[in-house]
Amino acid sequence: MKKTDEKMAEQAKEAFDRSVDGLDAATLSRLNRGRQAALAEAAHSHQRWLQWMPATGVAAAVLLLVVTLQGPGDLDVISAPGTDLEILLGEESIEMLEELEFYSWLDSQELEGDGDLG
């Protein structure tokens, strides 16, 4: 780059810096507010992250504790819901659902009978 070009760039920079230094108070205030708004958002996102840290830690610790105490021998407990599922899907359950009105009527009859006895 030529010396004249360098000099021109220097002059331009000096004029620019003077204009930056001379920014009015209202503009500086608005810049400050904008900066604080940006930083507040950052702080908020950090807080959101930190809020979950203890909960995540406790959950991980509890899980670790359960796995450690139970051991692999007790894992057949997990098959229990499978048994319930089999009962729910069994033929008897469907029959009962189909005749739900009958069972309801029978129940009310028994209650009335009990009332007569009493």
Next chain:
Amino acid sequence: MTAGMAVFAVSCTAKETGARALHKDTQLERFLAEVERRALRIAEIAVRDRDEALDLVQDAMIKLVRSYSGRNSEEWAPLFYRILQNGVRDWHRRQAVRNRVMVWFQKAKTDDDDYDVVASAPDPIGRSPDEVLQNSEAMQAMEIAVHDLPRRQQEAFMLRTFEGLDVAGTAVAMGCSEGSVKTHYSRAIHALRDKLGEHWQ
């Protein structure tokens, strides 16, 4: 015991993370405070409207904080100016569309018509009226000349000269190669010398 150790380890990590976040926030605030005024003037020269420039700078600050606060602090300046330049480009695109619509409705009026560089010039501090006038005139001439440069030349000139980014940083900010930065900058300097010859010797 294992669970207790796990809770302790997690709480320590949370504290360290919190301390690091606070340190980063302090660094970020310092960086933004250093860069915001020059960024405002650069955006203002590009769009020739202070209010719009303020909005663009604030958007750039928010986007930097949201997306890049975890990066090394040395990377912030090029990234911040890249966001700002993208914002300025989007603003020009929106203005172009708006101006076309205004022409259609016979209300063609550019923002440049409303922009009075002297009236918008910064308040002087401790300078005589003659100095203020000279500076204001010189700055006005320079602002107009820089504003009239082709967009990429304008970006290269302002980032290199006003913000003081090096060639590599300017390339990141402009999203182009270092060779392109040198070419745009060289062309900008020549164009400005031709325009400002009488004001800047």
